[in-house]
Structure formats: structure tokens, C-alpha cells
Amino acid sequence: MTASRPGTTGRADAPCRMEAAGRSEAGGRMETAGRAEASGRTEADRAILRKAVLRLTDRLPDLADRLAAEILSGDDGDRSDQLRGDLGEVCRVGLGHGFEAILDPGRGRADLDWARRLGRRRAQQGQPLDQLLRSYRLAGRVFWEAVVEVVGRHDPGNVPALVRQATRTWDTIDEQSGAAAAAYHQTELSLARRSEERVQAIVDALLDGQGADGGLLATAASVLGLPAAGRYAVVMLGAERGFADGFDGEFTGGRDRRPGDIGGMRFIWRLRADAQVALVALGTAELDDLVAAVRPYARSHAGVSPVVPSLAELGGARWLAELALRTCRGPGAQIARLDRRLPDALVLSQPRLAGRLGEVALGGLTGVDPAFRDVLLATLTAWLDCDGSAARAADRLFCHRNTVLNRLRKIEQLTGRTLAHPRDLVEVALALSAVRLHGPGHRPADGATG
Numbered sequence: 001m002t003a004s005r006p007g008t009t010g011r012a013d014a015p016c017r018m019e020a021a022g023r024s025e026a027g028g029r030m031e032t033a034g035r036a037e038a039s040g041r042t043e044a045d046r047a048i049l050r051k052a053v054l055r056l057t058d059r060l061p062d063l064a065d066r067l068a069a070e071i072l073s074g075d076d077g078d079r080s081d082q083l084r085g086d087l088g089e090v091c092r093v094g095l096g097h098g099f100e101a102i103l104d105p106g107r108g109r110a111d112l113d114w115a116r117r118l119g120r121r122r123a124q125q126g127q128p129l130d131q132l133l134r135s136y137r138l139a140g141r142v143f144w145e146a147v148v149e150v151v152g153r154h155d156p157g158n159v160p161a162l163v164r165q166a167t168r169t170w171d172t173i174d175e176q177s178g179a180a181a182a183a184y185h186q187t188e189l190s191l192a193r194r195s196e197e198r199v200q201a202i203v204d205a206l207l208d209g210q211g212a213d214g215g216l217l218a219t220a221a222s223v224l225g226l227p228a229a230g231r232y233a234v235v236m237l238g239a240e241r242g243f244a245d246g247f248d249g250e251f252t253g254g255r256d257r258r259p260g261d262i263g264g265m266r267f268i269w270r271l272r273a274d275a276q277v278a279l280v281a282l283g284t285a286e287l288d289d290l291v292a293a294v295r296p297y298a299r300s301h302a303g304v305s306p307v308v309p310s311l312a313e314l315g316g317a318r319w320l321a322e323l324a325l326r327t328c329r330g331p332g333a334q335i336a337r338l339d340r341r342l343p344d345a346l347v348l349s350q351p352r353l354a355g356r357l358g359e360v361a362l363g364g365l366t367g368v369d370p371a372f373r374d375v376l377l378a379t380l381t382a383w384l385d386c387d388g389s390a391a392r393a394a395d396r397l398f399c400h401r402n403t404v405l406n407r408l409r410k411i412e413q414l415t416g417r418t419l420a421h422p423r424d425l426v427e428v429a430l431a432l433s434a435v436r437l438h439g440p441g442h443r444p445a446d447g448a449t450g
Contacts, residue, residue: 048162049162051155052151056099056146061092063143070142071135094111094118095143098143098176115179115180116179116183117183118132119184123185123187123191129184132180132184133177133181137173140173143169144169199223202219202220203224203270205220206220207315221311224268226266227311230282231284231307231308232280232309232311232317233321234280234305235267235304235305236276236302236321237298237300238300263285263289264285265283266283287306287339291304294335298333298335301328302333303320303321303336303338305320305321306337324337327348329436329437343433344437346430347434354430354433354437357434358434358435361415361430361431362432364413365411365414365415375407376411379407380411382396383408
């Protein structure tokens with residue numbers, strides 16, 4: 001192999017580099033020219049569209065009427081009179097903004113602003129979103145057919161150029177309908193929240209006992225969709241544990257967290273600082289049905305009021321449900337019906353008298369060793385729970401029947417009460433409830449009543 005002389009390689013490669021540079025420069029000029037040509041073609045196409053829209057300006061009222069007729073023809077008569085009344089004007093304004101966006105794009109997107117206003121307006125009027133979006137699709141079709149018609153009549157040679165503008169036109173329709181849909185959803189959510197807040201305020205007022213206000217009662221019946229007179233109850237559930245899987249703060253059950261409408265009953269739930277409360281429209285259901293509906297969900301004690309005959313009496317029902325809840329003690333999830341816990345509820349509602357009753361009826365037990373006193377009270381409780389059967393109480397307490405009888409006699413000696421006497425038995429039973437619910441030696445503060 002022979003070596004090249006110095007400098008010959010550079011001189012030999014120079015023409016190649018010049019040729020490559022020439023090709024690159026030519027390619028750049030061709031690319032630039034192509035872009036310029038495409039830009040010019042796009043501008044020419046837009047000019048064709050603008051010219052067509054100018055010719056259509058005088059026909060805007062007719063196009064709006066045609067669009068309104070197209071919209072109404074597919075509504076199956078389910079459009080309200082309010083929506084029908086302003087449809088022509090809405091079509092005229094909407095098409096007008098679309099014309100402006102094409103004729104004078106430098107002025108901004110008034111068509112999108114209008115779409116947002118229309119979306120909010122239709123949400124407030126309660127029009128289904130599908131109807132609104134269908135209107136935009138029809139508007140695009142009416143507009144495009146009119147453009148093709150006018151170009152075909154006046155400049156038929158430009159009809160092929162319109163194909164390149166079709167995509168742009170439908171992209172614009174998509175932008176408009178998207179803006180309208182976004183505004184619709186925002187407004188719908190805002191309205192739902194305001195409606196929910198109103199429902200909450202009304203339910204709270206009813207549960208707080210303000211149902212005697214005739215104005216509130218009429219409003220409650222209208223907003224809640226419930227009759228003023230009917231069969232109602234209140235459920236109150238302790239908030240310390242709540243329903244299965246927690247509490248979501250919403251009215252409806254949602255993901256089986258709380259019982260929703262079931263068995264003909266309607267539940268409206270409210271969250272309070274110390275409990276969850278439900279206004280329940282029972283319909284033909286009974287309280288046993290209500291308890292059965294709540295039981296699978298409850299993780300803590302619950303209280304159920306008696307049936308009340310009107311919305312106006314829900315304040316009293318809430319108080320009774322709270323009393324029923326307060327009678328629950330011990331482990332598990334008890335669901336207490338007030339009517340089946342009346343003695344305990346009576347004791348709870350009068351704590352001063354309950355304390356005095358405990359001192360008078362069971363005061364003789366105060367001097368007994370606390371451990372033995374607890375045994376005596378447990379025996380008395382079991383005997384009462386077993387309807388006065390010493391044998392059944394003994395089985396529950398894992399002792400002999402005679403042991404139960406001996407303990408009962410000891411209670412009679414210490415208290416001076418005879419359990420065979422009805423009046424004495426009533427006093428002892430209520431006093432036992434007072435001790436169980438308020439604790440031994442409970443002394444309410446002066447003035448306390450509940």
C-alpha cells in the first residue's frame with residue numbers, strides 16, 4: 001500500500017463536502033418552501049371558510065331556526081317549556097359566536113365563554129347533559145352543511161378544499177361541547193352540595209324539635225319529599241365505633257357502610273358530634289323491621305325511638321332514641337328499642353330521683369364488703385332477668401338454686417324490702433337500674449335533670 005502525499009486527502013474530499021453541503025442547503029430550502037406552501041394552503045383554506053361564513057351571516061336567523069327544529073325533533077317531547085322557550089335565542093347566539101370565532105379569531109374565544117355559560121345555565125335548569133351535547137353535535141352538522149352548500153353554489157371549485165377544514169371544524173365543536181360539559185359538571189356538583197346542605201339543615205331542625213314551625217314543616221315536606229303526616233322513627237347510633245367499615249359523612253349508605261333505603265323504609269342520616277342519627281320514614285314497616293335492617297351494619301350500641309305520626313314530632317323521637325341508646329351497657333352491639341327499656345329510660349331521664357331511689361331502696365347494701373355487694377347485685381340482676389326463677393338464675397350464675405335463694409333473703413334483710421311484694425319489687429328493680437346506669441353512690445349535681 002502506498003502512502004498518500006501530505007495534503008492530497010483534504011483536497012480530494014473537498015468536492016464531496018461541498019456537494020453534501022449543497023444537498024443539505026437545497027433540502028433545507030425545499031423543507032422551508034414546503035412549510036411555506038402548507039401554511040399558504042392552510043391560510044387559503046381558512047379564507048375559503050371565512051368567505052363562506054360571511055355569506056351565511058344574513059342567514060343566521062334561518063340557520064338558528066333550523067337547528068332548533070332539529071334539536072326538538074329528537075327530544076321525544078321531554079324538554080321542558082322553559083327549555084323550549086329560549087331554544088331559538090340560544091341557537092342564534094351560539095351560532096353567532098361560532099361565526100365570530102371564524103371571522104375574527106384575534107378577538108379571543110367568545111364561543112368557549114358562551115359554551116361555559118350555557119353549560120352552567122342548563123345544569124341549573126335541570127336539562128340532561130346528553131341533550132346539551134347532542135345540541136352541539138347538531139349545531140356542527142347544521143353549520144357544516146350550510147358551509148358546503150354555499151361554497152358549492154358560489155365557488156364550486158373550492159369544495160375539495162373544505163375537506164381539509166372539516167377536521168378543524170369538528171375539533172372546534174369538540175372544544176365547545178367540552179367547555180360546556182365541564183361547566184355543567186361543576187355547576188351540578190355545586191347545586192348538589194347546596195341541596196345537600198339544605199337537606200342537612202332541615203333534618204337537623206326537625207331532629208332539634210323545631211317541627212312545630214309550620215313554615216319549616218311545609219319546607220321539610222317539600223325538600224325531603226316526605227308527607228308531613230306519616231309513620232316516622234329515629235335511630236341513634238353511638239359514634240365511638242359506628243357502622244361497619246366506618247362512616248363516610250354522606251347521606252346514602254354507600255358501599256354497604258350504612259343501611260340505605262330498604263324494605264320500604266327510607267333513611268336520611270346525619271352525623272353529630274356524639275352520634276350518628278337517622279330520620280327513618282317507615283312506610284308500612286314495623287320497628288322490628290327497622291331493627292333488622294340496622295343490625296347487620298351496627299358496630300356499636302343503637303337506640304330506636306317509638307313510631308311518631310308526623311315530621312313535627314321528630315324532635316321528641318330523637319330524645320327518646322337517645323334515651324334508648326343510653327340504656328345500653330356492656331360489650332357487643334345492642335340495639336335498644338325505647339318501648340322495651342322504659343324503666344331504664346325513666347331512671348336515666350331523672351338522675352336526681354334515680355340517685356335518691358338507689359339510696360333508699362338499696363341503701364342497706366352500702367355497708368357490705370364491695371365484693372360481696374357486687375355478688376348480691378349480680379344475683380338480683382340474674383333473678384330479675386330470669387323472671388323470678390331461682391333455678392334459671394342459678395344456671396346462669398353457675399351456682400346452686402339454694403345459693404340464689406339465700407342471697408335474695410340476704411338482700412331482703414339488708415334493704416328491708418320483701419321481693420314477693422309487688423311495690424317493694426318495683427322499687428328494688430328501679431333502684432338496681434339506677435345503680436347499673438349511674439353507678440353506686442351516684443349523686444347528680446344540683447339542678448341536673450338528665
